[in-house]
Amino acid sequence: MEEALDLMRRMSPRQSETALSALLALLPHQHTDLLSQVDLPLQVVPDVDTGKDFILCEYNRDADSYRSPWSNRYQPPLEDGTLPSSELRKLEMEANEIFAIYRDQYYEGGVSSVYIWEDDEKGGFVACFLIKKDGAKDGGQGKRGYLQEGAWDAIHVVEVGPDEEGTARYCLTSTVMLSMTTNNKSSGSFNLSGSIRRQMSLDLSVADGHLCNMGKMIEEMEGKLRNSLDQVYFGKTREMVCTLRPPPEGIQLRLPEN
Amino acid sequence: MADGGDEPEEAELGEKQKKEIAMWFLANAPAGEIQYVAKDIKSLLGDDGVYETAASEAFPVYNKTHLVSLEMPDRSGNVIITRFGEIDESNYLDPRTAQVATVDHIKQVCSNLRPATDEELPSFYIEGFRSALDAELCKYVDETYPKGTCAVYCTKGKDVEGPGSGFEFTVVISAARHSPQNFCNGSWRSIWKVEFKDDLQVVELNGSLQVGAHYFEEGNVQLDSKNECNDSTIFQSPEDNAISVMNMIRHHEMEYMSSLEASYLNLPDTTFKDLRRKLPVTRTLFPWHNTLQFSLTRDISKELGIGK
Numbered sequence: 001m002e003e004a005l006d007l008m009r010r011m012s013p014r015q016s017e018t019a020l021s022a023l024l025a026l027l028p029h030q031h032t033d034l035l036s037q038v039d040l041p042l043q044v045v046p047d048v049d050t051g052k053d054f055i056l057c058e059y060n061r062d063a064d065s066y067r068s069p070w071s072n073r074y075q076p077p078l079e080d081g082t083l084p085s086s087e088l089r090k091l092e093m094e095a096n097e098i099f100a101i102y103r104d105q106y107y108e109g110g111v112s113s114v115y116i117w118e119d120d121e122k123g124g125f126v127a128c129f130l131i132k133k134d135g136a137k138d139g140g141q142g143k144r145g146y147l148q149e150g151a152w153d154a155i156h157v158v159e160v161g162p163d164e165e166g167t168a169r170y171c172l173t174s175t176v177m178l179s180m181t182t183n184n185k186s187s188g189s190f191n192l193s194g195s196i197r198r199q200m201s202l203d204l205s206v207a208d209g210h211l212c213n214m215g216k217m218i219e220e221m222e223g224k225l226r227n228s229l230d231q232v233y234f235g236k237t238r239e240m241v242c243t244l245r246p247p248p249e250g251i252q253l254r255l256p257e258n
Numbered sequence: 259m260a261d262g263g264d265e266p267e268e269a270e271l272g273e274k275q276k277k278e279i280a281m282w283f284l285a286n287a288p289a290g291e292i293q294y295v296a297k298d299i300k301s302l303l304g305d306d307g308v309y310e311t312a313a314s315e316a317f318p319v320y321n322k323t324h325l326v327s328l329e330m331p332d333r334s335g336n337v338i339i340t341r342f343g344e345i346d347e348s349n350y351l352d353p354r355t356a357q358v359a360t361v362d363h364i365k366q367v368c369s370n371l372r373p374a375t376d377e378e379l380p381s382f383y384i385e386g387f388r389s390a391l392d393a394e395l396c397k398y399v400d401e402t403y404p405k406g407t408c409a410v411y412c413t414k415g416k417d418v419e420g421p422g423s424g425f426e427f428t429v430v431i432s433a434a435r436h437s438p439q440n441f442c443n444g445s446w447r448s449i450w451k452v453e454f455k456d457d458l459q460v461v462e463l464n465g466s467l468q469v470g471a472h473y474f475e476e477g478n479v480q481l482d483s484k485n486e487c488n489d490s491t492i493f494q495s496p497e498d499n500a501i502s503v504m505n506m507i508r509h510h511e512m513e514y515m516s517s518l519e520a521s522y523l524n525l526p527d528t529t530f531k532d533l534r535r536k537l538p539v540t541r542t543l544f545p546w547h548n549t550l551q552f553s554l555t556r557d558i559s560k561e562l563g564i565g566k
Contacts, residue, residue: 003298007283009478010291010298019286022279025271026302098546105538135532152533180529187517188467188485192525196477208547215546226534229479230526236473237481238522240444244433244469245403245515 001033008038013193014179016040039175039195042132042153044111047071055113055130057155069096069113084117088125092116095211099129102215106222107133107152123162127210129218130155135180148189149181154225156218163206170213171201174221176229194233196225276303277312284316285323288472288480289445290436292320293366317363318347325432325447327407328368330359335407337361337368342411342428351378353409354392380416384425387454388412390496391427394504399431402511403446406433413451424456429507441475450507459493463506467514483521485514 004023011019020038024031035058043056047068054060060067062081065074072089074081084092095114103112110133119126135150154176161169179193200221204213271279280299287295300309320326321339330337330352337343337359343351349358351374358378360370380388392410399406408431415425429450436443446469453462465488471481489506493499521529538544 003301007295007298007302009474010288010295010472011283011286011478012288012480012482013478014480014482015286018282022282023302025275026279028270102538102544105540105544106535107533108535108539133533135529147529147532150529150533178533180533182521182524182529186513187521188514189483190518190521191482192479193482194477194479196479212546215544219544219546222534223536226530226536230530233473233477233479234522234525236442237444237471237479240435240442240471240473241446241469241481241515241518243435244405244444244446244471245511247515247519 001030001037004030004034005037013177013195014191016177016195039153039155039177039197041151041177042130042155044132045075048075049073053111055111055132057115057128057130059115059117059126059128059157060113067115069093069115082117088116088118091210092127095127095129095214098211098215102219103131107131109133110152119159122159124160124168127158127160127214128156129158129214147180148183149179149191151177151179153177154222156221158214158217160210160214166206167203168206168210168213169201169203170217171199172214172217172221173197173199174218174225176222176225178229192234192237194229196229196233198225273305273308276305276308280309280312281316284312285320287320288443289324289434289470290438290443291472292317294438296364313364317366321361321363321366324434324445325430325449326366327432327434328359328361328366330355330357330368331371338407338409338430338432339363340409340411340430342413342430343409345378351411353379353388353411380412381419383420384412384416384418387425387496387499388427390500391429391452391503394500395429395431395507398504398508402508403431403433405435406431406446408432414453422456425454427452427454429503442471442473444471444481445469448507448511452503454493454499456493461491461493461499461503463489463491463503465507465510467511469518483518485517487514 004027008019017040020040023034044053045056046053047070049071052070054068054070056066062078065076065078065081067074067081069092092114099112099114103110110131112131114127114129116125116127131154133152135152136147156172156174159171175197177195181189181191183189202217280303283295283299284292296313303309322341325338325340327336327338334355337350337352339350339361345351345358349360351358356374356379357371358374359368361368388410395408395410399408411428413426413428415423418425429452431448434445448465448467451464467485469483473479487510491502
């Protein structure tokens, strides 16, 4: 398992699907383990009833069908597909609606889905918030006209513990996967791709509402992940390029004046 | 919810498929990481026979693609593993020292050295052009790439004895930085085809440049950048040719480096913003505490002032 995870962080994030399917073929008895520790780019399909897009993942899958958060039905139809309790389904519907607004404000587009189900082991519930954004969609180049290809997938899984004297424990695991390519004649193709995963746990008062608590944690985490990709991870690859071929002296000093 | 993907394929993978998977991982290892990938895959396979077959096929391909440079046993310099200097799968010419190095692809070491035979070397006439270009190239690489190695190979017309026929060189520059303790590796590779067209009295240049960087401390982020460029100049004496060819290479590589810098500078405000903004369009954090009200009133656009 350790070796499999080491390989996943060495192979290009753009090849993560091929890498994971190769590992699954190699380790047929560790399917569940691998799938719980490695995230893959998300898939989107339209809901046949409403036409609205929703995201496919392990959490809304039952056999070979996926449950739409909009209609609560499985596609293709499934006789006895698992459904959340009516109480959780109510929360799920509300979460989908609110999270879509959140997504639109930060992403100016994209697709989001939220899935909620009972946590039989720990007595609480688990909520999975998904966002998929294709940054090159608007006119093929992205809104600002730079991207030839751009993909951002965010997966937030929140385990919410049982309510104990008005507080609950929220454990959030977030993964962001992204890939962006710019391409033009004079500078050639430039691709940055990456994936990072982080966790955080908080004990919060249930009085503020589960959705509010989870939402705030996700917003904070997404901000942190975006920031560290931008500042730390991309910065490190840039540093590496400058180590390979240091810019001539003087050029670096001139930059800030621009 | 669906309880995992626990439907293991009953049929065990055949040796052929295992070998293919191993080769895929080895071939796609980032710069400087094939030994780590090899260690992982060897242990995952649990079959040394399959691993060894895969490794013996994948390492030579990887070493050539990545222009891996190895120190020669007599410390006279480095030999670059590239198809341009390939005599056979384990023997590579170092044109500068006129030696042939025997390499162990899997250990990535150079084990033996012998002087190149006359048949393996270009004619006196061609060598004049080649060594002049090599001298200029060395100067450039020394001052530009702290860990760079380079070579000029005659890839066409090495037996041409004098004016009247064309010939072709391939200039290879390879710079790699491995810093596994800092979770960071990278490589710069340039391949320049230099065609000396005797009939037209021109020298044509075609370059392909490739830069990769990998940072993987608690994550996995990779840069992958490529560019192609071309240029031409007039056919001159070996020394003058060397200088003008190197000026063109220097110019194009500098431009490419600037474009990389520009791409990085553009990142935060343009490219990255198209994926996810730093702050919402409203420029304030999302009002989670009011969401109950949103969903009750369903009057979201009014509430947020984003007028849909």
